Structure formats: structure tokens, C-alpha cells
Amino acid sequence: MAKNDGVQKKYILGLSKTRESFGGKIAALFNRKGEITDGFYEELEETLILADVGARATVDILDELQRRIRQKRIAQAQDARDELKEILVDMLRDKNGIEITFPCLLLIVGVNGAGKTTAIAKLASRYKAMGRSVMLAAGDTFRAAALEQLEEWAKRAGVPVVRHGEGADPAAVIFDAAHSAKAKNIDVLICDTAGRLHNKKHLMEELKKIERVAKREYPEACHRTLLVTDATTGQNAISQSEVFKQSVDVDGMILTKLDGTAKGGAAISIMRELGLPIVFISVGEGIDDLQEFDPEQFVEAII
Ligand SMILES: Nc1nc2c(ncn2[C@@H]2O[C@H](COP(=O)(O)OP(=O)(O)O)[C@@H](O)[C@H]2O)c(=O)[nH]1
Numbered sequence: 001m002a003k004n005d006g007v008q009k010k011y012i013l014g015l016s017k018t019r020e021s022f023g024g025k026i027a028a029l030f031n032r033k034g035e036i037t038d039g040f041y042e043e044l045e046e047t048l049i050l051a052d053v054g055a056r057a058t059v060d061i062l063d064e065l066q067r068r069i070r071q072k073r074i075a076q077a078q079d080a081r082d083e084l085k086e087i088l089v090d091m092l093r094d095k096n097g098i099e100i101t102f103p104c105l106l107l108i109v110g111v112n113g114a115g116k117t118t119a120i121a122k123l124a125s126r127y128k129a130m131g132r133s134v135m136l137a138a139g140d141t142f143r144a145a146a147l148e149q150l151e152e153w154a155k156r157a158g159v160p161v162v163r164h165g166e167g168a169d170p171a172a173v174i175f176d177a178a179h180s181a182k183a184k185n186i187d188v189l190i191c192d193t194a195g196r197l198h199n200k201k202h203l204m205e206e207l208k209k210i211e212r213v214a215k216r217e218y219p220e221a222c223h224r225t226l227l228v229t230d231a232t233t234g235q236n237a238i239s240q241s242e243v244f245k246q247s248v249d250v251d252g253m254i255l256t257k258l259d260g261t262a263k264g265g266a267a268i269s270i271m272r273e274l275g276l277p278i279v280f281i282s283v284g285e286g287i288d289d290l291q292e293f294d295p296e297q298f299v300e301a302i303i
């Protein structure tokens, strides 16, 4: 089934917590012999809710499954399992995929601790491995540690980084980085940003300014803004992400820390509530733990 065994292995390994919990329950439920009863649907509902699929998505999944079971005259639970998989894939595919052309400027936003800087390092290494030239911009100028962290990753990935000092105007960093990337014919410029939600108004203005400067100074580039969302924080991730959606034009999401949760179903609720496609998922702290999001491989790995 897997399109790429290495990638599928990463998915399976990274999503093992969800697979053990959610996948285990699904397996037990669908392996049951006999007619499909009301109890079956009730247990399925509970399993979906517990995996953080979300109340609304759960209702839709159950409705669609019941419809298919009736229509195809499926009598045994085990024959309905592939239908469930298809429904989940369809749901995740919905708005999946954004196009990234080169040169591009990726603006990475999201709340502190969500995994922005690590995701940037992983993206840098990924694009480098694809033969693309990469540059990083240290737009989180709030703490010296943030700058150092990005520089450390840049060194490891072997890519240049544009930085100013601690406390510098992040928009000025992006300005310089955009000009440098242009002059050096860089394929992918990835911009880090700060995500201090406790100063929401300031943060929103800062992000708006960065976005404005990036587009103005580098109109030739393909501009994409990716929101980094921590899958382990459930509903919180959704409300925090709304703040970013209100500040900048977000094109898609990088869903992180899926390895750290048994509630990988959050991918469905987060995507649905925010109305944004998942472009990449992160399933660990290693440099190669960022994967392009593939709904089929995802569902295959969690069930
Ligand atoms: N387990 C796990 N940890 C992650 C993942 N992504 C990021 N982290 C960790 O989350 C913490 C915060 O990440 P960081 O990139 O600094 O977040 P930022 O504040 O948004 O830049 C770090 O300890 C990372 O190693 C992931 O996919 N899985």
C-alpha cells in the first residue's frame, strides 16, 4: 500500500501512540463478529471523540459511515473498516495541498513552543537534500537564545542565516534577508518569527509588518505563510492559531509533535476548525522527522 516504504515507516513510528490507542480500539471494534449494532456506533463515536477527532467531525464520520453501510448493504463490522479509512482520508484531503514554487519565501508563524524553529531546521535540511539552496532569517529577535538556537540549527544544516542583534526589529531582519536571498539566488528563504501571545496586539502588528515588508521587498518570490500548530494541545491549539490567522494570510499548517500524543485525531479537528490544509507533519525532534502530509499514509499509520 505504501508509496514509499521509508516515509511510511516514519509515519508508523511517529504516530505509534495514536496507533496503539486509537488504532487498537478501532481494530477491536471492527474485528467483532456479527451484525453491526447501535452499540457499535456508540463505541465508535466514543473512540473518535477520545482521539480528539472533534465532536462535529465525529458526527459527520458516523453519518457517512452509516450511509455507506446501508447503501452497500454491509452486514459485518470488518467489512466496514475500509469505508472508515476512506472517510477519514477524504476528510483530511479536503483542502490538502498548497503549491510552492521557487524562489519562495516561507514565513513561519505560531505560538512559542509550538515547534517553529525546529520545523525551520527540518525544512532547511529537507530542501537542501532536494538540491535547493536555502537561507534562514532570524525573525524571532526577542530572546538571544532564540537567535542562537536558529544559528545552531543553520550550522548543522549547513545553510546561511541572516540575523541582527537581540531586540532588533524583525521586519528589518526580513528586509535584509529578502535582499540577500535575491542577490544570492537562493531558492528557499525561511523566516522565523516570535510567538509571544501574552502581548497579542503587539505580536499581530509585528507579524503584519513582517508580511508587508516581505512581499514588498521580494515580489518575485512565491510567498507562503505556514502556521506551526502543536498537535498535543488540542482545543488550545485551535484558539491560539486563530490569533495568527487574524494577523496574516496563512496558507497552511505544519502540525507538530504528533509523536507525543495518542490523540492524533486532532489533525482532523484542527484542520476542520481552522479551515487550513496540513502541509507538513512533524513526528519527532530529529532533523528528518518532518514529512510532507499525506492523508492516506496518515490514516494507514493510525489505524
Ligand atoms: N517530540 C517532539 N518534539 C518536538 C517536535 N517539534 C518540536 N519539538 C520540541 O518542542 C520544543 C519547542 O520547539 P521550538 O522549535 O523551539 O519551538 P518555537 O518556540 O515555536 O520555535 C523543542 O524542545 C523541540 O525539540 C516534534 O515533532 N516532536
Ligand SMILES: [Mg+2]
Pocket (backbone or CB within 6 Å): 116, 117, 118, 140, 146
Ligand atoms: Mg523559536
